[in-house]
Amino acid sequence: MADNRAKTRVAVAGLGAIGTDVVKALDQGIEGLTLVAVSANSPDKHRGWVAELKSAPKLVPIGQLAEIADIVVECAPSTLVRSIVAPVVERGKTAVVLSVGALLQNEDLVDLAKAHGGQIIVPTGALIGLDAVTAAAVGTIHSAKLVTRKPVAGLVGAPHLVGNNIRIEGITEPLRIFEGSARDAAKGFPANLNVAVALSLAGIGPDRTRVEIWADPTVTRNTHRIEVDSDSARFSMMIENIPSENPKTGRITALSVIACLRKLRASLRIGT
Ligand SMILES: NC(=O)C1=CN([C@@H]2O[C@H](COP(=O)(O)OP(=O)(O)OC[C@H]3O[C@@H](n4cnc5c(N)ncnc54)[C@H](O)[C@@H]3O)[C@@H](O)[C@H]2O)C=CC1
Ligand SMILES: O=C([O-])CC(=O)C(=O)O
The missing domain is CATH 3.40.50.720 (NAD(P)-binding Rossmann-like Domain)
Incomplete structure (x- = not known):
């Protein structure tokens, strides 16, 4: 038919x-x-x-x-x-x-x-697990955290780095370049941290969602780990994204x- x-x-x-x-x-x-x-x-x-x-x-x-x-x-x-x-x-x-x-x-x-x-x-x-986060948010999420590690090429030029005079070119060890809320992560890394905001909107909002960002010369992939604790489940998940032709964006x-x-x-x- x-x-x-x-x-x-x-x-x-x-x-x-x-x-x-x-x-x-x-x-x-x-x-x-x-x-x-x-x-x-x-x-x-x-x-x-x-x-x-x-x-x-x-x-x-x-x-x-x-x-x-x-x-x-x-x-x-x-x-x-x-x-x-x-x-x-x-x-x-x-x-x-x-x-x-x-x-x-x-x-x-x-x-x-x-x-x-x-x-x-x-x-x-570019993230993982928003199905579980939205489900957990129907109940009560106690905490939500994102830890992002990116190769230097995926972070250079971000306003947070430029504004605070943080140089990451040439680093040889992982360097934590940000720790704070998803709201501030989005301001400091507008082209790199959409995932933090997506996680926050699925879960407990941009002010309560915590974010850590590492410039990591030992990784070749954009790596995101989420950790969520709620009254229905506790979970942590990690995704390692192969960069596309835009190094900031996972394939x-x-x-x-x-x-x-x-x-x-x-x-x-x-x-x-
Ligand atoms: N939600 C998520 O998980 C992710 C979101 N993103 C975001 O998605 C957006 C797109 O990412 P990409 O494709 O990697 O960026 P991209 O830089 O490769 O592509 C953006 C395109 O928009 C075009 N453009 C600029 N001004 C325009 C205009 N006035 N009219 C029409 N096109 C215009 C540019 O020429 C460019 O081709 C970015 O804001 C990026 O931060 C990226 C990765 C993951
Ligand atoms: O968060 C983003 O906008 C992009 C990202 O990290 C990825 O592609 O892994």
């Missing part, structure tokens, strides 16, 4: 490490979804390969995405989150947000979504977005 249900229209904002893989997966086909538009900072750089996609999405400025699509996937620099997400949720549509850290400076976006029947979806991204991040999109309309849905 033919399936005549309309496909949900998806757009992708930002064609970097994450966006490019998500676009290619959508073009190959995800149940119930169709790719209709993409946005890039330098459209001319991307016109060639985008035109060759089967789905032939429009290449448009981010301001046009909310009109064209039902779901907009934000894979752009964190400074653009507001301009991408606000017009989407204002129309009662869905925004998938990767630059999660920026949600802390734009908390009213959630209220905006609520007022208009829109939705903001944060995929597990699994794009795969997590693709898995999240597959779940939206899948006939069988596994996990919380």
